[in-house]
Amino acid sequence: MFKTIKSNFATADVEVKRQDLYKVVIKYDRLSALIDFLYNNYTYKILNAITCTDWIEEGHFALTYLITTEDRSNTFMIQTLVGREDTKVESFSKKFKQAQIMERDLHEMYGIDFIGNDNLKELSLENWVHTPPLRREFDTLEFVNEHLTFREGREDNVDVKAETKRLRALKKAQKEADKKAKEAADASALKENEDGK
Amino acid sequence: MENKHITIFHGPQHPGITGNMSVELDLIGETIQKATTHVGYLHRGFEKLVERRTVIQAFTIVCRICVPEPDPNEANFAAAVEELAGIEISERSKYIRVMVLELSRLAAQFLWLAGQSGSIGLYAVGQWAIADRDLILDLFEELTGARVYHMYIYPGGVRRDLPEGFLERVSKLLSYMKKRLKDYDDIFINNSSFKNRAIGVGIISKEEALANGYVGQVLRGCGIAADVRKDAPYLIYGDLDFEVPTELGGDVYARALVRRAEMDQSVHILEQVVEKMPEGEIMVKMPAHRKFKLPKDDTWVKVESARGEFAYYMAGDGTEKIRRMQVRGPSLVHAYTLLENLLVGAELSDVALIMNSLGICPPEIER
Amino acid sequence: MEEGFLLEQKTLEGDLNSETSHQSSVDFLMNWFRKRSIFVLAYGTGCGAIEMPPTFTSRYDAERLGIRGAATPRQADVIIVSGYCSYKTLRRIIRTYEQMSNPKYVLALGSCTVNGGMYWDSYNTIKKLEDYLPVDMYVNGCMPRPESILEGFIELQKEIGAGKASSWQKYEENHEFYRKNQEAVLGEKVEPSYEADWYLYEGGL
Incomplete structure (x- = not known):
């Protein structure tokens, strides 16, 4: 066949x-x-x-x-x-x-x-x-955005990606500040030791 | 005095209609001259929604295509993706899939019993049937977490393993069902008022049924032993022992007898599955969800649901998104080609009876 | 969620805590009668219709709270919008709602009536039911369990008893707002309004 x-x-x-x-x-x-x-x-x-x-x-x-x-x-x-x-x-x-x-x-x-x-x-x-x-x-999403409206979000509604980026940058800045503070503390401790000697 | 010629809608807001659809009837007196089906009240555009989604995103909405019986949809979707991507699943997940499909089929047959008896006014059968169906939904809730939309059968296997002691509970339910189904014979199938209403109503001939592509209990009620599980076996149905019941009448009563016999066969299949369940893993190693690409190919898979042959056409195009998914349920041809011819010459009070016996479910016609 | 005897006890005790000081005694009596016999219209508009038979039959028995089905809109009190609404169904729901006689309530079932649900990017369903019909009670879930539906009915009964469920008055007063939204979605051919008493507003008999 x-x-x-x-x-x-x-x-x-x-x-x-x-x-x-x-x-x-x-x-x-x-x-x-x-x-x-x-x-x-x-x-x-x-x-x-x-x-x-x-x-x-x-x-x-x-x-x-x-x-x-x-x-x-x-x-x-x-x-x-x-x-x-x-x-x-x-x-x-x-x-x-x-x-x-x-x-x-x-x-x-x-x-x-x-x-x-x-x-x-x-x-x-x-x-x-x-x-x-x-x-x-x-395009179905474009059609929906043009003809229909959604319900508004709550007041504490945030955009997930932007918020995660902000929190990550905050954490990084905090870590840098902690590291600098530790180095300064170490340096001053060392200096005190030398002065004490 | 002449009988008037009027047109009415056996419409969407009606207690005697199976789902949200309508039939427009031209009547003279109480005899129907012409019938036109209208669907589209439940159109959500599934085939367009799936084109924007990857496989794991589409899996969550696929089960909502057919409301009374969602599991054949999930099984078809998983089988199509597995065929396109060339994945083989383990023995234990095949047995679990067959168990879920047969339990879902039994629950859908109870829903049919409630609808068919309600259409003639025997409301006690409906109360019994919905309560028995709830016992099956309790088992589903224990296994998958939800009563109606399970989202359990995923390409590659199933999502969770059986809980401890689950198979004993299934066996207990099956022995309860074997005693209980005999009660339905006394109250409904051998009931003389059902026999008087149903014998000789809605007769379909054998040649017409074959030529026009009807499926499911419409064919089995005319004497043709058609069942996807025997004609083109999928999963493990080739190893199981069961029969395909047929009747020769072609009318509403013959289809009711066929469906009642199928409930017994489902219980028989479930007993074999519970006995033979093998050990093993339930999910094979799948590629990462965001990188799971489907090759540029197409396929056609089918499954036997409670109402007939349910089939999917799926095509991929080399990216992660699905290019085309077409759903071909059993009700598309039954609601248009069959119903519009069958209702001509029938009485107005038989419309609900005939529609329930054909098993017309509107969400799968217009997806 | 209690079942059986404890459920009936909870509905009876609900009366003792409700705020009834702002109602006259005739109003209080009328509301007490109304909430004891709620007739639900027999219309399964969407997915949620699959959990309505278990709620109204013998296992989760809603009839002990006085809730039963009615076939025609003229005798029904509550219309349950069970799930998403496509444009075609919305036209029929509005027409049926306007045929029901006052007082009437709308119970919105499922998450699709709140914000579109999982069909949020579909071109044929509406996203926010409140723009087109006034809603009294929302029941969340996909599907809501029969126990959730019963709890929704009990909250509705409490609101009726306190005289706060008055969405039909909101529909009559803001009719232009609802009509404008309906025409924006369904086109200019929305059916003539069955609502307002025509013999009062349109010049009489």
């Missing part, structure tokens, strides 16, 4: 991660052909999940489809790379009914448009007008 896949569909080898998990990286235009091939010939008939990872440094999304055999003993991870701007991907909701809700979730979180999916309304967010949240350019 691996030889046929590599010769017809993929550009790299099929990776065996565990005894029940295989992974292959293919180009986007061979995606539905490979899923049909596995569906018809090797009983990979169940779609488990569709996930997406944002590699902003390399400028693409990595879309992964996970399909499982009918006796649930083996899972195949099929990964393709698609662009980050104006992404349009073909939908699998006619072939697998559960793909509709998974694609709706990805559309809301990443802004990927699935052609052929007839229900792409909002799922978890309500009246959201900013960038799709799971994209890497959306």
Whole structure:
């Protein structure tokens, strides 16, 4: 099976991660052909999940489809790379009914448009007008500081790093002063001894 | 006189709903014509929060993804990090992890009993079930320090060793449970009012269940023996002896019988674990927390929770922070693809019954 | 934290120590009746809802203090905000709170209502509940144990008995302040207010 896949569909080898998990990286235009091939010939008939990872440094999304055999003993991870701007991907909701809700979730979180999916309304967010949240350019802490306020701290609230630095400098200065005082005391004791002699 | 066509919300503030979600129903009289699920009331953006955190910082918030049953989340997170970093854990920590997972599964089945019986009005079963579940939570408090969110299973092993005399207390609880579970048969499973309400309601066919990717007791109630612990064994389940119960009805009563039989199997597994617990260390030597880098790779791990197959996808990118963590709980497909089709033609008073039997838990749908 | 008989003794003795000199005798009697029968709205808004079944069933039994559940907001006295609030839930909580009839109290459970808790950098939850709803009692913890929730209820009962729990009056008087904060977070489309008696304030019948 691996030889046929590599010769017809993929550009790299099929990776065996565990005894029940295989992974292959293919180009986007061979995606539905490979899923049909596995569906018809090797009983990979169940779609488990569709996930997406944002590699902003390399400028693409990595879309992964996970399909499982009918006796649930083996899972195949099929990964393709698609662009980050104006992404349009073909939908699998006619072939697998559960793909509709998974694609709706990805559309809301990443802004990927699935052609052929007839229900792409909002799922978890309500009246959201900013960038799709799971994209890497959306900074969640900046968003929170801009739109919401926290409770003010207590009056004796101090910044931990600044306070530790101050206490350490204080301790060091104290140690220097003690050392100088000891040296002065030693020197004066020595001088008294010499005078006494 | 004609029946009116109205639209109501079986909504978030409702005593008959499993968690904080809502179902919008189009009714004619009392028969449902169309159902639409609405979730999103509990969306906290976990997958974005985890991207800002290192492994030990993310470990503290991962258990809060699924509220009734937090331990499969911790086990999945630890298994994914261990697979990416190539860490092998010791035998004793594997046995302890299986014990924690099975106790958590038993506690979640008691919570299901309380919900399912409350939806028809048998409130006495709920009082018994929550009190019995509290005895299991007492054991958890002794072992991990907290009743609900344990934060105990960490990549590399478990955080604390078993206290002295803990295994005797577990054995005493198991012998109490064996006698007590027979009482639930008399009061609930063989109760004629439950049988009259539940037989023939919410039937799912076998082909549809396989093709659409349903998991857990939905498949087992239709006659397919599907269980991650037997299909793709993880931890030490390959060495233990247990069965996967199935029923052929496909309706609410069949799923209830399956879950009741699973409680017996959990007690059986726990007895074997208590007997065979080996000695050894509980945590392998891990690199320093601030320098623990994950390689640029991805993986997919899964665990059998009380409601079905729970899976995680994790990807690292060579730094200390986690690049992507996707949670695929069993309720995503059940709440949308299954529920919207199953409720068409049902009566309004059966909505709570059907939702409880499918085991829909909203926090893991929208994370 | 006592259980059983000692708990009931503590609630009875609480009456003897409370400050009641500033109340008239009718007010004192009304508050005494109100605190003996508290109806809690059946709404589990977040994580904290998992420790509410143990509190209200037979092991930690809250019904001996007069606390039981109510299904509809019209008959409920207390709404428990159990944990974090996302924007979608906050809209429903405000609408439900405004449907409840006076006197009504808010019990905030968990550390997420105080300062955001562990979702402090999440883009979909609010950080400080007091900006949007008036809170009578905070119970800390993640989760608070059932004994802590019972202690929170006993403190609430003491405050009701002394006539100090009046958050619904604060909501009516400072309605513009709360409404401004709610609109800043939820957008302009907050539901019309069920609150104030419209036949008194808006021109009558």
